[in-house]
Amino acid sequence: MNEGYSFLQLLFVKYSDSEYLSEAWTPINETLKQFLQNSAENFKPTSYQTTYCQIYKTVCKGYKERLFDDLKNLVTEHCYSLKRQLDESMQKMIDDRSNTRMNLFFLQFTNLLHQYRRAIEAIVPLFHYLDIIYVKPKVRSSIEQELLLLYKTIIVESFLNHIFILLQHLINTSHRPSKETIDLLLHLISDITPESAIKQYDLFKRYCDGEVVFSEITSNDEDMITSAPRTASKRPVDDLPGEEDQPSAKRTTNMIKSLHTDN
Structure with missing residues (x-):
């Protein structure tokens, strides 16, 4: 009995800042990076x-x-790193203006989104105790919502209009993505930003079970990511890319209209 009490006393002795960094955050940080970088294939259950x-x-x-x-x-930080990769790829696509480059950009966006979703599915259970003790009662959100909101704010909102424009173009060419890829992207999008599924009803109806997607959005309205408090970290407005850095969706449309089709 005394041993158990002593263990609890030891468990709740507060870390010093140096102990937090060395004993807690440093090893936790390394584990999280493995998941975010999708390099956890050899990660042991122990x-x-x-x-x-x-x-x-x-x-x-x-x-x-x-x-x-x-x-x-x-x-x-990880999301901004991914955004820089997409910015570079998008500029190459604009410079090249070929269907091949457009398809590569579409696939890259889809793959990064899929990898991020898989990483979140691995990370969230690790923070279950933090979720129930702090995030849900104090922040009135969840770790999953907050991490998805980060990706939505930093990446999805920057590129989604371009992606839909590209998809509408590519589905009428020989470089169209596979139905499986389109289906994957649309389901991921409906998960992170359900309101976009509603705006792109025709696309979802064509490639997904549209009625199922929209009924899920309606029935889970209270759990939608957009209803979560916007507590996710953001860069200051001054640090966000301006028009010269991030081409507008209109520019993407004009690029497609004037592109030369590669054979």
Whole structure:
């Protein structure tokens, strides 16, 4: 009995800042990077369990707010790294103006979104205790909602109009993406930004079971990502790309109209 009480006392002794960094955040950070970079193929279940215990211990030791902020900062940095990759690819697509380059950009956007969703599915269970102790009662959101909102704000909102314009063009060419790829993208989009599914009803009806998608959105309206508090970290407005950095959807449309089709 005394041993159990002593263990609980030790568990709830607060970390110092240096202990938090060395014993908690540094190993947790390395694990999260593996998932975000999709390099966790050889990740052992015992390591996953160890990380879960590290997060649980960190919350008990009074670092729940710091841990949540560090998680969001790490994911924000990762999302901006992905955005830079997409910015570069989009500029190449605009310079080249070929259907091949458009298709490559479409596939890259879809693959990055799919990889991110898979990473979130692995990361969220690790933070279950933080979710129920801090994020849901205090932030009135969830870790999954917050991490999806980061991707939506930083990447999806920057490129989605371009992606839909490209898709409308490519489906009428020999470079059209496979039905499976289109279906995957649309389901991922409906998951992250349900309002876009409504705006693109014809596309969803053509490539997905549109009625099912929209009934799910209606029935789960309270759980929609857009209803979550916008607490996700954002860069200051001054740091966001201007028109000269991020081509407008209108420019993408004009590019498609004037493109030369590669054979």
